[in-house]
Amino acid sequence: MAPTKHLVCTVHDVQEGEKKEFTVEGQTILLAKLQGQIYAVSSHCTHYGAPLANGVLSANGCLTCPWHGACFNVKTGDIEDAPALDPLVSFPVTVANGTDVYIEATADDLKADRRHYTSCGSQVRGADAGRVVIVGNGSSGLATAEALRQVGYRGAIDVIGKEPYLPIDRPKLSKAFDPALDKIALRTTEKLAKQDIQVRTGTTVTGVDTQRNQVTLESGEQIKYNHLVLATGGSPRSLPLPGVDLDNVFTLRTHDNAHAIAAALRERAGVTAGDDADAQKDKLAQVKFVIIGSSFIGLEYASVARQQGADVAVVGVEDIPFARVLGPQIGKALTQMHRDQGVRFHLKAQTTALHANLQRPGQVGSLELKSGERIPADVVLIAVGVAPNTEWLRGSGVPVQDDGAINVDTHLRVEGLTNVYAAGDIAKHPYWLQDNHPVRIEHWNVAQNLGRCVATNIAGTPEPYRHVPYFWTAQYGKSLRYCGHATDYDDVIILGNVAEGKWAAFYTKKDKVLAVASLNYDPIVSKSAQLLNDGQMPPATDIRNGTAKII
Structure with missing residues (x-):
């Protein structure tokens, strides 16, 4: 046409x-x-x-x-x-x-709302074009593979990942109740095949030989590479507690985890296929769902579970959830938002054991806190963060730090290796907005941008990583957005009204804005990300006295 x-x-x-x-x-x-x-x-x-x-x-x-x-x-x-x-x-x-x-x-x-890149097909591959092996079939691995094609790489691309499905939109796992796999898939087999990207799912890489430029699979098969990209992401942390191996105790990282949590809640509630939404909600109201950890993932799923009707309690070691990242004033407001929805908090509390349900042998029945208090629990979610999935690399020639991170340079090359890159949650990279101080940031868009930059450095004109971190969280239909990176700030300047749920917060050190967060104040975070990127963010003094124009 x-x-x-x-x-x-x-x-x-x-x-x-x-x-x-x-x-x-x-x-x-x-x-x-x-x-x-x-x-x-x-x-x-x-x-x-x-x-x-x-x-x-x-x-x-x-x-x-x-x-x-x-x-x-x-x-x-x-x-x-x-x-x-x-x-x-x-x-x-x-x-x-x-x-x-x-x-x-x-x-x-x-x-159309999108343009698909020209299909590559097998004609892309040149006789001596080389091979990129990407270990990890998550966000960063997919972004690397597709960006390689977008910048014209003509060699073979192999993506190898442990997860038994193609890359998914992982943020939806904690923002939706039991999302269907086909609804959160980022790509189909056909789409990847058209780009001549080979993906092996459900496959574990057990070793890397940086001298021979090859990886070894669990099956014993060895694959040569010209460039290796490590994008294995994180593994959810558990807790060394008595009873942590009881049934109905979960972490949340994969689609299987999300489905299992939803299935356990439904089973304990006695929900059947014939129940309508109101009946399901009434039944789920009888289920005691306890979340250990007041992380963003944990409280996103608290929102999901409450909206399904479950009785939700959160156990956290801090006195104010979110205070470290967002400050105490906003942390208190967000915690109150959850309380208003019926979530109970046990704060400044430490879980010491999980106990079995006497009527349901093998299943969790309660939590014990250090104070001696017992909290009834039919289903438990442990949401205490993730650790870099890099233990398998120790002794391989790839230097892994004590905390599990892999240090990379400004071009995302692994220290000491010219053809090995790291991206996503495992990569500790120089942060250009803070004097190249090394950081490891577990954000979805950071993982993708790292992957895209790796692809450019492999196949295009080499360039340093230079993006502004950006993340979002959705709870009870409200979206909080955040750009920049501020683990060490000395002031928070707030515009708007936190109590009314419409505000923007600027996290500053001395007179410099490090990060910006907002709720119902769009598009101030997107504008701020652009200002940070362009080096045009006004000084904190101007924002504080109202002379700076952000939007």
Whole structure:
């Protein structure tokens, strides 16, 4: 089907530096004007469908999503920042008679919200093009593989991962109740095959030989590589407690974990296939669900479980959840939000043992705290963070730190190795916004951006890693967003009203803004991420006295 021209507007309808939605043949597209030139792209983010008209457009053409920080080049539609995996559709623009703006598009182009990269097929692979082996089939591994193709890598790509399924949208595991695997899959086998990306699921790599440039699989098979990418992610931490091996005690990292937690809650509630939503909720209200740890993952799932009707209690060692990351004022407000929804907290408390249910041998029945208090528990989720999944690498020639991290340079190469890279939760990389201080950040979009940068360094023009961290959490239908990185701040400047649930917080040290968080204050975090990236974030003094304009 050949593209046809469609009249959209006049050149006067879009001002310099502006982005604006228009309807063409019943479909919305987004126009933007930069330096007098008009560009047209599809109007919704390819990650979760956010309206990009509500996002942020920079002078250099970076169009940032207001929800989760994905960034696109408005001139081409290409991805510049995770967590989007697909680019936008970009439409050729012409101006007739000096005023009338037209785009060229087929009917299918207008209906699409994303452009798929050209399929590669087996013709991509050159005789001596080499091979990249990626260990880990999570977010970072997938991002590396696809970005390799996007930047023109013509060698073989092998992704090898322990999880028995293709890469999934892992954040949804703690934000939804028992999500179906096909609903959270990021890619299909067919999509990966079209890019000539070979994925082995349910496969364990047991060893790396950096001298022979090969990996060894559990089966004994050995695979040679020209470049090796380690992207094995994290493993959920458990606790060395008596009774931790009882049934209905879980951690949450995989789709199997999420399904097992939901199944245990339903089984203890006596939910049947014939129950409607109200009946399920009434039955689940009788189930005692206890979460050990007040992490973001734990409290996201507390929100999920409460909305399903479960009786939820949280045990945490701190006195204010989230206070270390977000500060005590916001931590208290978020904790109160959970209390208002019926969650009970046991804070400054330490779990010392899990005890069996006397009526259900082998299943958990209660928790014991250091104070001696017993908390009834039918199902338990341990949510106390993750550890880098790197123990298998010790003694392999890949240097693993005492904390399990792998140190990389600014180009994400493993220390001392020229053709081995690390990305995702295991990588401790120099953070360019804080004098290249090494950090390990367990965020979804960081994992993807690390993978994309690794791909560029392998196949494209070498470049240092230079992205602003961005994460989000969803609880009771409210989305909190955060950009930057601030583990050591000396002040929190708050705009808006925390008690009313509409605020923006700036985490500062001396007069420098390190990070920004917000709730119901969009798109301030996306704008702040852009300002941090461009080196244009106003000093803390100007934000504090109200003279700085952020949005």
